[in-house]
Amino acid sequence: MTQTISVIRGDGIGPEIMDATLKVLDTMNLGLQYEFVDAGLAALESSGELIPQTTLDSIARNKIALKSPLTTPVGEGFTSINVTLRKKFDLYANVRPAKSFPNTKSRFPTGVDLITIRENTEGLYIGDGQTVSADGEIATSTSRVTHKGAERVVRYAFELAKRTGRRKVTIVHKANILKSTSGLFLKTAREVAAAYPEIECNEMIVDNTCMQLVMRPEQFDVIVTTNLFGDILSDLCAGLVGGLGLAPGANIGDDTAIFEAVHGSAPDIAGKGIANPCALLLAAAQMLDHLGLPDRATALREAIVHTLEAKDNLTPDLGGTGTTQSFAEAIAKRLV
């Protein structure tokens, strides 16, 4: 197989964790080719744009990208690069697995294995907000839910459950209060669920979901929800299993997908060589699943688990004294 991937090395710790990740992937002999393109501060400095057209063209051509965190400059009228990419490629499903790992500072070192699927293009994140009174003391934000938008993300959730042998999908909503928007999402989700009788489906109100996740996370399998709820719940789930250094995410559309670590560019540790590469490596595992290489994805995840179990060169965020590079090497040696 030869597959070309657009690779964005990113800002801050981005290049460090990307180089480590690509070294691990290279030991797997997957036949992947990398097309390096810029975005974020690195791109702004070299080309004057946060996302140069050449980067967009590369992603459009390859239909798959692996992306390190980017720094969006604060203020100065810059819109989030991540939001721009999601809109541009219509990446409607944000897929965030959260799984217990050994030897992290997690409250749940076992028992959690869930995936949050967040609608990624509409809801309260459409950017339609304004101050509506002359004195600046009243503001509104519009949420938009469409049948098409809800249908495709819920279908994605059920298809993923079916494909990966997961048993249950939980629809998370607030339709008791947000009767129009959350109501439409719930009604549409029920219609989709009816086409998958073999997969258990339940409904849960978002506030109760937060409590249930903290008390008994093992009851969840696949969660599907609207944009804002999914943003919050997926970070909560990352917190259940050891935090940002272990949280990957995928942004998936009908023909393009972008895989990334959930964390940011960590300017406080950038350049020190101690960033944990696991989140990006786990995102790369999601990418291998997407490329139809589930066995390779599993092998990569298992190598990470075995390295954590052995406490072999863990980075300081996990309580070790390893470096980004030595941790990645410890993972790589379990793959050959």
Ligand code: NAI
């Ligand atoms: P952050 O995730 O960069 O850092 C939060 C804390 O977690 C810091 O103490 C950092 O050192 C630590 N951390 C994060 N990733 C780590 C890793 N792999 N290994 C070890 N420790 C790690 O969040 P923050 O500080 O709020 O944002 C910094 C910059 O990142 C901002 O410019 C923000 O816009 C950007 N950002 C970019 C994202 C993306 O491109 N997907 C997502 C979130 C933030």
Ligand code: MG
């Ligand atoms: Mg978020």
